[in-house]
Amino acid sequence: MLRRDDRRIIIHFDYDCFYASVLEAENPALKSLPLAVQQKQIIVTCNYEARKRGLRKLQLIKEAKQICPEVVIILGEDLTKFRDASKALYAHLRSFLWGQKAERLGFDEVFMDVTDMINHNVGLLNPNDLVHSFFCLDQQDPTQGFEFDATKFCGPTFPSPCHNPPGGDRMDLLTYRLVLGSHLAHYIRSSLDHECGYTATVGISTSKLLAKLVGNVNKPNIQTTLIPPYTHSFDNADLSNVIQFIDDHEVGKIPGIGFKSAHKLRTYFLRREPTSQPYTERDHNDQVKVRDLRLSPGMGAPKLLDLLGGAGAPKDIGVRIWELLNGVDNSEVLEARAVPTQISIEDSYQGINHFEEAKKKLQILATSLVKRMRTDLVEDNDDGTGRWLAHPRTLRLSTRQRSPRNADGSREYSYANGRISRSAPAPSFLFNLGEGIESIAEKLVEESLVSMFRKLHPDKSFGELSLINIAVTNMVESAGDQKQSSGRDIGQMFKNQESSLKKRPEGTYSDRQPQHRQNSSPSWEANTPLDEATWEESEDEEESPLAHTCDICGAHIPAFALPAHALYHAAPD
Numbered sequence: 001m002l003r004r005d006d007r008r009i010i011i012h013f014d015y016d017c018f019y020a021s022v023l024e025a026e027n028p029a030l031k032s033l034p035l036a037v038q039q040k041q042i043i044v045t046c047n048y049e050a051r052k053r054g055l056r057k058l059q060l061i062k063e064a065k066q067i068c069p070e071v072v073i074i075l076g077e078d079l080t081k082f083r084d085a086s087k088a089l090y091a092h093l094r095s096f097l098w099g100q101k102a103e104r105l106g107f108d109e110v111f112m113d114v115t116d117m118i119n120h121n122v123g124l125l126n127p128n129d130l131v132h133s134f135f136c137l138d139q140q141d142p143t144q145g146f147e148f149d150a151t152k153f154c155g156p157t158f159p160s161p162c163h164n165p166p167g168g169d170r171m172d173l174l175t176y177r178l179v180l181g182s183h184l185a186h187y188i189r190s191s192l193d194h195e196c197g198y199t200a201t202v203g204i205s206t207s208k209l210l211a212k213l214v215g216n217v218n219k220p221n222i223q224t225t226l227i228p229p230y231t232h233s234f235d236n237a238d239l240s241n242v243i244q245f246i247d248d249h250e251v252g253k254i255p256g257i258g259f260k261s262a263h264k265l266r267t268y269f270l271r272r273e274p275t276s277q278p279y280t281e282r283d284h285n286d287q288v289k290v291r292d293l294r295l296s297p298g299m300g301a302p303k304l305l306d307l308l309g310g311a312g313a314p315k316d317i318g319v320r321i322w323e324l325l326n327g328v329d330n331s332e333v334l335e336a337r338a339v340p341t342q343i344s345i346e347d348s349y350q351g352i353n354h355f356e357e358a359k360k361k362l363q364i365l366a367t368s369l370v371k372r373m374r375t376d377l378v379e380d381n382d383d384g385t386g387r388w389l390a391h392p393r394t395l396r397l398s399t400r401q402r403s404p405r406n407a408d409g410s411r412e413y414s415y416a417n418g419r420i421s422r423s424a425p426a427p428s429f430l431f432n433l434g435e436g437i438e439s440i441a442e443k444l445v446e447e448s449l450v451s452m453f454r455k456l457h458p459d460k461s462f463g464e465l466s467l468i469n470i471a472v473t474n475m476v477e478s479a480g481d482q483k484q485s486s487g488r489d490i491g492q493m494f495k496n497q498e499s500s501l502k503k504r505p506e507g508t509y510s511d512r513q514p515q516h517r518q519n520s521s522p523s524w525e526a527n528t529p530l531d532e533a534t535w536e537e538s539e540d541e542e543e544s545p546l547a548h549t550c551d552i553c554g555a556h557i558p559a560f561a562l563p564a565h566a567l568y569h570a571a572p573d
């Protein structure tokens with residue numbers, strides 16, 4: 001009799017060299033060439049042919065050309081085609097799921113919670129003939145599915161080789177469930193490849209944290225399953241593969257530990273400031289492994305609260321980080337949403353120091369914002385008119401300043417250099433579909449953004465801005481008679497995306513954006529609310545899971561401090 005097992009089974013997908021793959025799907029001739037995608041002066045990604053020749057992600061263009069003069073470089077600053085491909089692939093993955101639990105993270109990662117499918121199929125296993133098992137993909141139609149061998153994991157495992165092969169005496173229910181997860185992951189990966197032309201690196205485990213991390217063990221176009229035993233006691237950590245696995249990670253590599261926290265933890269453990277700057281390959285001497293911290297004297301949730309708690313940090317940060325250091329993550333895979341929680345457009349700059357220059361950038365960003373609103377929030381009616389699926393209530397402007405130069409011309413990297421924001425009600429003319437995009441964007445700049453900018457930067461000399469972001473937030477979904485409160489037929493939406501995917505490689509994407517870098521906020525692209533932003537490998541300040549974003553100024557405020565903060569805004573300017 002197998003013991004009950006209530007753990008979720010999560011599959012994490014990370015598409016291989018995503019932007020390069022999108023360009024290859026458009027033009028297959030590129031597949032055999034070293035291909036790099038450029039944004040500003042940087043290669044944001046390159047295909048494996050280029051990686052074989054020594055190129056890597058986030059390399060300077062100049063350096064890449066020296067290493068590989070024959071490299072084909074394509075400008076990737078217009079994100080439209082990447083966004084479209086991402087949505088279409090997401091729809092494809094979603095089509096396998098029985099429920100709605102598929103969460104996008106950025107453009108190229110998806111978590112799927114396949115627990116229901118796994119539990120159903122474990123119930124179908126014939127213990128007398130596990131080798132000839134059948135995985136049912138459709139509850140309504142038991143003939144839909146694939147054959148597999150339930151005595152073996154599909155693909156590599158961690159640890160590898162598998163010391164505890166299933167089928168032996170020690171096969172427990174979690175092992176069976178993960179074996180099934182590994183076969184399902186393989187089936188979905190194959191369909192992604194054969195039907196859509198994309199490959200992915202995949203991890204299978206019982207949480208978002210472990211599935212994402214274990215996928216990284218083998219790359220590209222491969223999958224890895226974290227195999228049991230998962231259970232551990234704090235005094236006998238050796239028993240658990242989870243602990244063995246997580247222990248070897250540098251603290252900064254753990255999703256959920258943002259770079260500010262990682263920096264504090266390194267400083268604590270090393271008893272000195274780390275010498276290397278963020279974003280560079282960390283100097284070996286600066287590395288602090290999870291094991292180092294986990295086993296350091298006095299370490300535990302209270303100690304971590306001591307180190308990381310304080311203004312703006314969630315009250316349970318100690319417990320949360322202690323869990324992560326022990327490989328525990330109870331966060332749920334979020335359900336698919338019909339409309340985004342917010343739409344945000346931003347660009348980074350060398351240093352804007354004149355108002356007129358800032359205003360020009362605002363115009364460009366506003367145009368993109370209005371375009372994106374029309375793509376993501378408007379549904380076509382049968383008579384050719386459009387219908388808003390949701391109305392954002394708030395318009396937000398955020399900026400970030402560069403740190404001032406030192407005497408020698410260098411710049412200090414400062415952790416304190418966060419964004420500052422200002423919010424205002426979204427003006428109603430934003431929703432006028434009869435008016436041109438450019439004209440609405442112009443009005444938005446003149447009537448809203450300029451005065452918000454002045455309030456953010458009242459002084460004429462406002463230093464140098466390295467980033468401007470404009471966003472619409474606080475979505476209120478329109479009432480509708482169709483399924484889902486959004487009124488959007490989600491099935492139809494996926495169908496449309498599917499057909500747009502199938503159109504590629506000829507793929508013409510008409511909705512071109514201006515040629516400059518635009519990063520859309522993780523909260524829409526990831527289909528997740530802001531409180532999940534710590535999962536994003538972002539250079540932004542960490543978002544605390546318990547913090548709320550103030551509608552007026554955009555600051556992140558712990559829930560308990562919100563009323564006091566509102567009073568502050570109520571006071572005259």
Ligand code: DCP
Pocket residue numbers: 014015016017018019020039044045046057058107108220
């Ligand atoms: N990207 C970007 N700017 C960055 C990092 C990434 O625009 N600073 C884009 C380009 C990538 C995509 O996001 O194609 C996904 O990022 P990944 O780090 O997952 O990189 P890839 O998918 O390209 O490569 P890998 O095969 O290593 O996953």
Ligand code: MG
Pocket residue numbers: 014015016017018108
């Ligand atoms: Mg990727």
